[in-house]
Amino acid sequence: MPDERIQVAINNWGPRMISNGVDYNDFVRTVSGVERWDQWLDAWTATADVHRDLAIAARAAGHHLSAGEAFLRAAVTYHFSKFVWVLDPARNRQATQSAVASMYEGLAIVDPGARRIEAELDGGVIAGNLRRPSEHSERVPLVILLPGLDSTKEEFHLWESVFLRRGMATLSLDGPGQGESGFTMRIRHDYEEAVAAALDALADDRGLDLGRVGAAGVSLGGYYVVRSAAFEPRLKAVAGVSGPYDMAARWETMPSLSRETFTHHSGASGEDDARERAAKLSLAGVAERVQQPCLVVTGRLDRLVPWEQTKRIADEAPNSKWVLYDDGTHVCNNIPFKYRPLVADWMQDQLG
Numbered sequence: 008m009p010d011e012r013i014q015v016a017i018n019n020w021g022p023r024m025i026s027n028g029v030d031y032n033d034f035v036r037t038v039s040g041v042e043r044w045d046q047w048l049d050a051w052t053a054t055a056d057v058h059r060d061l062a063i064a065a066r067a068a069g070h071h072l073s074a075g076e077a078f079l080r081a082a083v084t085y086h087f088s089k090f091v092w093v094l095d096p097a098r099n100r101q102a103t104q105s106a107v108a109s110m111y112e113g114l115a116i117v118d119p120g121a122r123r124i125e126a127e128l129d130g131g132v133i134a135g136n137l138r139r140p141s142e143h144s145e146r147v148p149l150v151i152l153l154p155g156l157d158s159t160k161e162e163f164h165l166w167e168s169v170f171l172r173r174g175m176a177t178l179s180l181d182g183p184g185q186g187e188s189g190f191t192m193r194i195r196h197d198y199e200e201a202v203a204a205a206l207d208a209l210a211d212d213r214g215l216d217l218g219r220v221g222a223a224g225v226s227l228g229g230y231y232v233v234r235s236a237a238f239e240p241r242l243k244a245v246a247g248v249s250g251p252y253d254m255a256a257r258w259e260t261m262p263s264l265s266r267e268t269f270t271h272h273s274g275a276s277g278e279d280d281a282r283e284r285a286a287k288l289s290l291a292g293v294a295e296r297v298q299q300p301c302l303v304v305t306g307r308l309d310r311l312v313p314w315e316q317t318k319r320i321a322d323e324a325p326n327s328k329w330v331l332y333d334d335g336t337h338v339c340n341n342i343p344f345k346y347r348p349l350v351a352d353w354m355q356d357q358l359g
Contacts, residue, residue: 012044015092015262019311023340027162028083045217048098051088052105055081059109075116082110082161090157093271100190100234101249106161107187110136114269124178126201126208129197131191133201135180137158139214140171148219148358149209151202152179153235155226155338156194157268160188161217166225169351175358176215180205182231184272193274196287199238200232219243219358224250226312226340229303230288233320237296244357246302246350249338251312254288262311294323301327302353304346306335328353 017038025031033054041050062077085106089099114121114136124135140147150170152163160179167177181187182201184194200221209215221244224232229250236245258266266278275281303321305314314331321329330349332339339346 010043012264013038013041013047014212015264016047019262019337020091022336023338024087026165026340026343028080028165029087030080033084035265044092045094048088048092048094048102052102055084055088055105055109058084058106060114062109062112067106068232070134075113078109078113079117079164080115082106082208083164085109086159086161090159090162091268093267094313096271099271103187106159106207110161114138124205124208126193126204128183128201128204131183131188133180133182133188133192133204134160134186135178136163136167137176137178137209138167138171139176143174146150146214146216147174147176148221149176149215149217150177150354150358151205151220151222152357153198153202153222153224153228153231154180154181154185154230155224155231156229156265156272158225161186166347169347170354173351174357175221175351175355178205178209189272192282194269194272194288196234196289197238199235202239202242204240206239206308218233221245221354221358223354224248227251227254227288228310229320230254230290231289233294233297233301233324236299236301237293242299244300244302244354245297246304246354247317247320248346248350249304249305249309249312250317251288252290252294252316253286255282255286256316257313258282258285265311290320290323294320295325297324298326300357302330302350303327304332304339304350306332306337306339306342308333308335309337311337 037054058081062074066074089102122137163179183192202222222232223246225248232245232247270281275286301324305317321327
């Protein structure tokens, strides 16, 4: 039998991995061969290496589309090798770099118009992935996609596509404590500073209509979008999926992998320090300041962020719309065909 942390990862994040691009057969095959948590990164890295090797071989043979698709599969698989695996920071960083490199190699083929965006913030650098819809020559609205505690821009290729098909550009952002930006910056409660820096970096982009900017966040990103809307007026609409109202509210019952991940990405000295830092990520006195249209979505079966906590955001944001899926788990990743079109269509309606 796998140890408790492996079973937690499978139970809580299996649907997420598959809905974001991990092949179901890879998932079953890889997790079946892992018995201890310390084996997780090696097992998933080996699976990612298979896709990267396929990509390199296809590119050498001139089969560029096959190469691009395989690079993107490698990217998301490298990402999930380390997403809550923080036993060895050096190896976590190496896997992160492999995910980033594979993503850009894949995008260079399947979406050559994609562009890397960097912005300085308090001595560090935040990185984002900008993509534009095809067949749109006019200036288009922009949706900033915000990851959560353990997600990154490399996880968002399929999520981006939902908005792109509806004529909106996307900027998937690695903010403080997220992905490669986490190499130089720790988690911070005032995420609006990262959003502001990213928007400043796009100020001269003539293909974007920066008068029509929205943001959508998942999990802890559902906190980040609401916090950002309260203090960044350039955001015209926000949507959060399974966002916590108070990150520390269920600290003791949070999965140990999530506590370890928060401790690592926040730079805390230990779990007590991490809990104190998590308590700063609260929307008390903040959600009520959000005047923009605010869509709040979650699932009744969420075991990571109870739906009642997410509903507090909708209860306090004055211009909110609340959607609860009775059959949804965390971030409703078991029903992406429901929540993703809902969020994208709502955002399209708000931004025009």
